[in-house]
Amino acid sequence: MYGMMSLYKRTALIGAAFLFAGIGLAADFNFRGTQYIGLTGFSSFTKSKAEIPGDVVLTSPEILTGAKYDELVVSWNAETPYGTYLRMEARAIELGKATPWFVMGLWSSNTERYPRESVLGQTNEFGRVATDTLIFTRPHQSFQIRLTLGGEYMTKPNLKYLGLNFADSKAQPGILAPNKKAWGTVLPVPEKSQMAYPNGKELCSPTTVSMMLSYWSQKLDRRDLNRDVPEISENVFDRNWKGTGNWVFNMAYAGSFKGMRAYVTRLSDVSELEDWIAQGVPVGLSLCYDKLRGRKSGPSGHLVTLVGFTEKGDPIINDPGTSENVQKVFSRRNLVNAWAYSRNAVYLVYPENTDVPKDRFAHWHSWTSRQQISTR
Numbered sequence: 001m002y003g004m005m006s007l008y009k010r011t012a013l014i015g016a017a018f019l020f021a022g023i024g025l026a027a028d029f030n031f032r033g034t035q036y037i038g039l040t041g042f043s044s045f046t047k048s049k050a051e052i053p054g055d056v057v058l059t060s061p062e063i064l065t066g067a068k069y070d071e072l073v074v075s076w077n078a079e080t081p082y083g084t085y086l087r088m089e090a091r092a093i094e095l096g097k098a099t100p101w102f103v104m105g106l107w108s109s110n111t112e113r114y115p116r117e118s119v120l121g122q123t124n125e126f127g128r129v130a131t132d133t134l135i136f137t138r139p140h141q142s143f144q145i146r147l148t149l150g151g152e153y154m155t156k157p158n159l160k161y162l163g164l165n166f167a168d169s170k171a172q173p174g175i176l177a178p179n180k181k182a183w184g185t186v187l188p189v190p191e192k193s194q195m196a197y198p199n200g201k202e203l204c205s206p207t208t209v210s211m212m213l214s215y216w217s218q219k220l221d222r223r224d225l226n227r228d229v230p231e232i233s234e235n236v237f238d239r240n241w242k243g244t245g246n247w248v249f250n251m252a253y254a255g256s257f258k259g260m261r262a263y264v265t266r267l268s269d270v271s272e273l274e275d276w277i278a279q280g281v282p283v284g285l286s287l288c289y290d291k292l293r294g295r296k297s298g299p300s301g302h303l304v305t306l307v308g309f310t311e312k313g314d315p316i317i318n319d320p321g322t323s324e325n326v327q328k329v330f331s332r333r334n335l336v337n338a339w340a341y342s343r344n345a346v347y348l349v350y351p352e353n354t355d356v357p358k359d360r361f362a363h364w365h366s367w368t369s370r371q372q373i374s375t376r
Helices: 004-009 013-022 204-220 229-236 247-254 270-278 333-341 367-371
Strands: 034-039 048-049 056-059 063-079 084-094 103-108 127-130 131-153 158-167 260-266 285-287 301-309 314-318 327-329 345-351
Touching: 034 063, 034 260, 034 301, 034 367, 048 327, 056 314, 063 084, 063 103, 063 247, 063 260, 103 127, 103 247, 131 158, 158 260, 204 229, 204 247, 204 301, 204 345, 229 247, 247 260, 247 345, 270 285, 285 333, 314 333
Parallel strands: none
Antiparallel strands: 034 158, 048 056, 056 131, 063 131, 063 158, 084 103, 084 131, 127 131, 260 345, 285 301, 285 345, 301 314, 314 327
8 A cells, every 4th residue: 555654755855955956056057948857755845635535735845947938847757556646737936926727637547436637728828738738828937836646545646756847948059069979879679660559650659668668678677667559558548638649648657667767858959869878778759750751741740769879870760650660760950850849858768776867958857957946
């Protein structure tokens, strides 16, 4: 049984992170238009009663980002035993005034009792929710998170991790020098085609997640991570979006496995993708499929798995959208153009104890991302 005690025993890192605010990064730090904050403990959240007896509400202190942003994606990793659910909400605060709470998702591993869905109709003068992304009408620098842990018979979800990605939709960060250590590297990620399954045209995201988990299954000798596409599809289906492409639902599933961390973030250049490949970690990419193939039509959203780079720096991609020859080489220019469609959104899935690449710009979970957190 998972209760509130197990949630608080995890760590108290968030409390420490808030205390570190005074020694955070310099005010002129270059975030390059996006910032990531990873939370692994929740002792600084305020605990209160929910409207439903027995449920628990946790509200964060105000989280001050390093710059102003107008988009937010919230990822979570949790163990959700049968009969439990999680409700994730977010809002911005400016000059002491808060926007309404926006629901970022309702999550349950078993939908017989509780829904697993994004929430429709969330549009007002302050912003809107586009399935998995909160888009504000103006940039903000202070935010709050509120989550409800619900369940039957005193059982509650065991929240392991929260990831917050903030983005400036108007940022033009510029090009970085490539990390040539990744050139000539191809990670042995199993190749899988979404077209091998019924309704395959809609399964690019769960197929990408399946490839990434299968890679770690082989590398760690963990059979529990070897999950086929139909199983993942069933467990990430968003009944309001009517499909399996909800970014944060895919990462919630991948991060539900013991010892695994999974989240959505945005990077600023292919150089950062090279950092991860050089470290031995494949990366899921959200992009425009037509632009990836050099076509002018579109847009056409697609998920693929980046597994390496050629000796000349062109990306090597496991493309689930083809029936055969899943692994392909695309031009670097095409990748840049196609990836910009999602503002460089990625899936990062890896064991919690992974030695992650140096985080030059606070774009993923690292010492740097934890040091950013500040409160008013």
